[in-house]
Amino acid sequence: MSVISDAWDYLTDPASWLGQYGVLREVAPGQWVLPRxxxxxxxxxxxxxxxxxxxAASALALPLGVWLGHLRRGGTTTVVVANVTRxxxxxxxxxxxxxxxxxxxxxxxxxxxxxxxFPPILTNAYTGMADVDADxxxxxxxxxxxxxxxxxxxxxxxxxxxxxxxxxxxxxxTVATVPLAALVAGGGLGVIINxxxxxxxxxxxxxxxxxxxxxxxxxxxxxxxxxxxxxxAPLRARxxxxx
Amino acid sequence: MDEVPNPWFSWDYLAxxxxxxxxxxxxxxxxxxxxxxxxxxVALPLAMLAxxxxxxxxxxxxxxxxMYTVPSFALFALLAPFTGIGRTTVLIGLVVYxxxxxxxxxxxxxxxxxxxxxxxxxxxxxxxxxxxxxxxLPNALPSILAGLRIATVSTVALVTVGVVxxxxxxxxLMFRGFQSDYRAQILTASILxxxxxxxxxxxxxxxxxxxxxxxxxxRAA
Numbered sequence: 001m002s003v004i005s006d007a008w009d010y011l012t013d014p015a016s017w018l019g020q021y022g023v024l025r026e027v028a029p030g031q032w033v034l035p036r037x038x039x040x041x042x043x044x045x046x047x048x049x050x051x052x053x054x055x056a057a058s059a060l061a062l063p064l065g066v067w068l069g070h071l072r073r074g075g076t077t078t079v080v081v082a083n084v085t086r087x088x089x090x091x092x093x094x095x096x097x098x099x100x101x102x103x104x105x106x107x108x109x110x111x112x113x114x115x116x117x118f119p120p121i122l123t124n125a126y127t128g129m130a131d132v133d134a135d136x137x138x139x140x141x142x143x144x145x146x147x148x149x150x151x152x153x154x155x156x157x158x159x160x161x162x163x164x165x166x167x168x169x170x171x172x173x174t175v176a177t178v179p180l181a182a183l184v185a186g187g188g189l190g191v192i193i194n195x196x197x198x199x200x201x202x203x204x205x206x207x208x209x210x211x212x213x214x215x216x217x218x219x220x221x222x223x224x225x226x227x228x229x230x231x232x233a234p235l236r237a238r239x240x241x242x243x
Numbered sequence: 244m245d246e247v248p249n250p251w252f253s254w255d256y257l258a259x260x261x262x263x264x265x266x267x268x269x270x271x272x273x274x275x276x277x278x279x280x281x282x283x284x285v286a287l288p289l290a291m292l293a294x295x296x297x298x299x300x301x302x303x304x305x306x307x308x309x310m311y312t313v314p315s316f317a318l319f320a321l322l323a324p325f326t327g328i329g330r331t332t333v334l335i336g337l338v339v340y341x342x343x344x345x346x347x348x349x350x351x352x353x354x355x356x357x358x359x360x361x362x363x364x365x366x367x368x369x370x371x372x373x374x375x376x377x378x379x380l381p382n383a384l385p386s387i388l389a390g391l392r393i394a395t396v397s398t399v400a401l402v403t404v405g406v407v408x409x410x411x412x413x414x415x416l417m418f419r420g421f422q423s424d425y426r427a428q429i430l431t432a433s434i435l436x437x438x439x440x441x442x443x444x445x446x447x448x449x450x451x452x453x454x455x456x457x458x459x460x461x462r463a464a
Contacts, residue, residue, distance in 0.1 A: 095433075206320075
């Protein structure tokens with residue numbers, strides 16, 4: 001198939017990795033941008049956008065999930081929120097943002113991706129905290145720990161494997177969603193696919209798809225290792241079962 | 244400043260474009276249903292096979308886990324050079340993603356059946372096939388239904404990405420609305436997507452109540 005050999009040619013050509021201007025390009029004195037024709041620059045942009053989205057989502061979802069899970073309240077609401085966002089197409093959110101005051105470009109994409117990263121982080125933080133054995137909490141309270149100490153010293157470490165799994169799911173999902181940005185004039189690796197489609201160079205489309213898939217898998221692998229490494233040894237068996 | 248009215252919602256738009264909106268909604272609905280039916284027809288035997296031959300379970304779960312990290316945008320784009328632009332490409336992509344969810348949930352459901360129940364049936368002299376069909380499968384139904392619901396709702400959302408290869412149902416309207424900065428078109432399509440997901444989800448819940456009368460009795464008791 002010529003498509004496969006085209007993709008191979010595209011991926012093995014140093015020019016497509018560095019682009020016309022290299023990884024960074026100076027558009028005005030002192031003002032550097034990531035050009036849209038270099039795989040390396042697009043990968044950096046892709047990772048940056050994903051990181052921004054996950055950080056924004058965790059900043060809100062982690063404390064909320066941990067707090068609600070500690071109180072063991074609002075479980076139904078959490079599940080409902082998670083289900084509704086699953087039905088909302090990313091494309092709908094992206095185009096809605098683009099047509100509203102937020103405008104299009106990378107900010108809208110990061111915001112949309114953050115909304116989709118929100119439910120897995122929230123649900124897992126909630127479930128992890130709420131599922132901690134009630135007897136353990138009682139025992140800790142009985143030993144004179146305050147509620148805050150119980151939450152941070154007893155429940156949080158026990159809930160960590162599940163919380164970490166939620167963060168990992170959210171991150172991988174975000175890396176796989178960000179390519180849609182290219183449809184609303186955003187950056188990231190989706191640009192390669194979109195340009196390829198527009199110019200009918202299907203080899204480039206295939207190369208772009210492979211690059212995104214490879215990036216998702218590497219991020220998942222790295223986070224998987226990190227998750228095991230950061231989990232207290234007695235809890236490692238549970239950490240491996242990621243939902 | 245010239246303020247051109249660009250409302251978020253307009254009945255006028257709906258009235259003038261009802262044909263187009265209904266056509267895309269139709270495409271969206273049939274694509275979703277077709278994908279789910281094909282995926283279920285493949286996933287159920289696959290999961291049952293994995294249950295019968297435990298050695299197959301790990302590879303099947305592994306492959307479905309890896310496939311899930313492939314982004315939809317990339318998958319549709321990857322398929323385009325081989326299967327062309329249009330309905331088949333979108334359908335293949337949708338079936339793949341629905342399949343992953345369904346196989347996983349069915350297998351987890353089958354493996355979660357109470358070991359004592361399985362032992363009792365074995366003791367009664369049930370053959371492995373009869374055990375699977377009359378004991379394990381009905382007991383795994385709640386998990387299978389949960390998988391069907393997730394797969395259906397996310398397929399509704401995923402159809403829109405088909406716009407990449409020019410066949411996205413309501414996504415077509417969203418994308419055109421974005422290109423021409425026409426808010427009413429985007430919002431109408433988004434709301435219809437959510438409604439479709441909601442209706443199909445409710446239909447599955449009702450189907451589950453019909454298929455599992457014992458669950459109702461248990462809850463009443």
